[in-house]
Amino acid sequence: MTFTTRFAPSPTGPLHLGHAFSALTAFDMAQAAGGSFHLRIDDLDQSRSRPVWEAQIYDDLHWLGLDWPTPVLRQSDRLSRYREALQILWNQGLLYPCSCSRADIRAAASAPQEGAPLHGPDGLIYPGTCRPNTPPTGPMPDTPLRLDMARALTRLDPPLNFIETGQGPEGETGTITPQDMIKTVGDVALARPGMGASYHLSVVCDDADQGITHVIRGQDLFTATQIHVLLQRLLGLPTPIYHHHRLIRDDTGRRLAKRDDARAIASYRAMGKTPHDIRHMIGL
Numbered sequence: 001m002t003f004t005t006r007f008a009p010s011p012t013g014p015l016h017l018g019h020a021f022s023a024l025t026a027f028d029m030a031q032a033a034g035g036s037f038h039l040r041i042d043d044l045d046q047s048r049s050r051p052v053w054e055a056q057i058y059d060d061l062h063w064l065g066l067d068w069p070t071p072v073l074r075q076s077d078r079l080s081r082y083r084e085a086l087q088i089l090w091n092q093g094l095l096y097p098c099s100c101s102r103a104d105i106r107a108a109a110s111a112p113q114e115g116a117p118l119h120g121p122d123g124l125i126y127p128g129t130c131r132p133n134t135p136p137t138g139p140m141p142d143t144p145l146r147l148d149m150a151r152a153l154t155r156l157d158p159p160l161n162f163i164e165t166g167q168g169p170e171g172e173t174g175t176i177t178p179q180d181m182i183k184t185v186g187d188v189a190l191a192r193p194g195m196g197a198s199y200h201l202s203v204v205c206d207d208a209d210q211g212i213t214h215v216i217r218g219q220d221l222f223t224a225t226q227i228h229v230l231l232q233r234l235l236g237l238p239t240p241i242y243h244h245h246r247l248i249r250d251d252t253g254r255r256l257a258k259r260d261d262a263r264a265i266a267s268y269r270a271m272g273k274t275p276h277d278i279r280h281m282i283g284l
Contacts, residue, residue: 001213002034002035002036002213003029003030003033003034003035003036003213003214004030004035004036004038004210004211004212004213004214005026005029005030005035005036005037005038005212005213005214005215005216006026006037006038006039006040006207006210006212006215007019007022007023007026007027007037007038007039007040007061007066008039008040008041008042008203008206009023009041009042009057010041010042010043010045010048010049011041011042011043011049011050011051011053011054011056011057012045012048012049012050012053013053014053014056014060014264014265014266014267015056015057015060015061015264015265015266016248016263016264016265017248017263017265017268017278017281017282018218018247018248018255019265020060020064020248020265020278020282021245021248021282021283021284022216022217022218022245023061023064023066024064024066024279024282024284025216025245025284026216026217027066028284029214029216029243030214035213035214036069037066037067037068038068038069038073038210038212039057039058039061039066039068039072040072040073040074040075040206040210041054041057041072041073041074041075041076042075042199042202042203043074043075043076044075044076044195044196044197044199044202045194045195046076046194046195047194049076056266060265060266060269063265063269063275064265064275064278065275073206073210075202075206078202078205078206079196079197081205081209082196082197082201082202082205083196083197085197085201085204085205085235086140086145086190086191086197086201087140088234088235089147089190089234089235090136090140090145092155092234093135093136093148093151094135094147094148094151094152094155094234095136095140095145095146095147095148095190095191096130096131096132096135096136096145096146096148097130097136097141097143097144097145098126098129098130098143098144098145098146098187098189099130099143099144100126100129100130102124104129105124105126105127105129106124108127108129120184120185120186120223121185121188121221121223121224121226121227122185122186122188122189122200122224122227125183125184125185125186126146126186126187126188126189127186128186128187130146131146131148131187135148135151143191143193144189144191144192144193145189145190145191146187146188146189146190147187147188147190147231148187149181149182149185149186149187149188150182152230152234153178153179153181153182153230155234156178156230156233156234158178159176160176160178160226160229160230160233161174161175161176161229162174162176162225162229162239162241162242163241163242164225164241164242164243164244165241165242165243166216166219166242166243166244166245167219167222167244168219168222168223168244169219169220169222172222174225174242176226176229181226181227181230185223185226185227188200188227200224200227200228200231201231203228204228204231204232204235204237205235205237207237207240208232208235208237208238212240213240213241214240214241214242214243215240215241215242215243216243216245217242217243217244217245218244218245218246218247219244219245219246219247220247220255221244222244225242225244248282250263265278268281
C-alpha cells in the first residue's frame with residue numbers, strides 16, 4: 001500500500017501559516033514514506049470561492065516547495081459523484097428532507113435537554129424537527145437532506161473506530177462510541193442548498209476515489225472524523241489512517257482564520273521571508 005495523502009484547501013481567501021503547517025506536514029510525511037501527496041480544491045461553496053484565490057493556492061504551495069500530480073481534483077466537478085452517494089443512502093432509508101433554516105435550528109436548539117451539548121462537529125446539533133418516524137419513500141428529492149443518525153447506527157456492527165497516529169485536541173485516540181453520536185453529533189446535513197453536497201459527504205467520496213491512505217489534518221477536524229468513518233462504513237468505502245496535528249494559533253491563542261491577512265503566506269513572501277523562514281516560524 002503506497003502512502004497517499006492530500007491537502008484540500010478552500011479557495012475562499014489567502015492561505016495562512018496554519019495552512020502552511022498542514023500542507024507541509026502532509027507533504028513531508030508522504031516524502032518520508034516514499035509516497036504521494038495530492039492537492040485537492042474544496043470549492044463546493046461557489047458563492048465564496050474565487051479563481052484568484054485558487055491561483056494563489058497553487059502559487060503559495062509551489063513557493064513553499066510542494067508539488068503534486070495533475071490535473072488537480074476540484075470538488076465542483078464532482079457533483080454527480082456526490083449525488084450517487086446520496087442516492088445509496090436514500091435507498092437505504094437513511095436520509096430525509098429538511099426544510100429548517102439556520103434560524104429555525106437555533107431557535108429549536110436554544111433549550112437543549114439538561115446536560116446535552118449545543119454544538120457538535122457539524123455546528124448546532126440538529127434537534128430533529130423534520131425527522132420522520134419512518135424512512136421517506138419514492139424518488140430522492142433535490143432538497144437539503146439529513147442523515148438519520150440513530151437509524152444509520154443500527155445498520156452497522158461494532159466497532160466503529162479508526163487508527164489515529166496523532167491525537168485529538170484533548171489527547172483523544174480513534175475510539176468512537178456510537179450511541180454518543182446521537183447526542184453529540186446529531187442528524188448531520190449531507191446535501192446543502194446551493195452546494196449539492198456537504199463537506200462530510202464530499203470528503204469521504206474524494207478520499208476513497210483518490211486512494212487516500214492517510215488523512216493528515218488539524219485537530220479542529222478530529223470530532224468530524226467519527227462522521228466520516230460512519231459514512232465510509234455505510235457507503236462501503238475504505239477508512240484511511242488519520243493523523244490530526246496541532247494547530248497554529250495567534251498571540252492570543254486563537255486558531256488562525258482566513259481573515260488573518262497579516263499571517264497570510266503571501267504577506268510573508270512580500271516581506272522577503274523564505275520558505276525556510278516559514279518552516280522555522282511554524283516549528284518544522
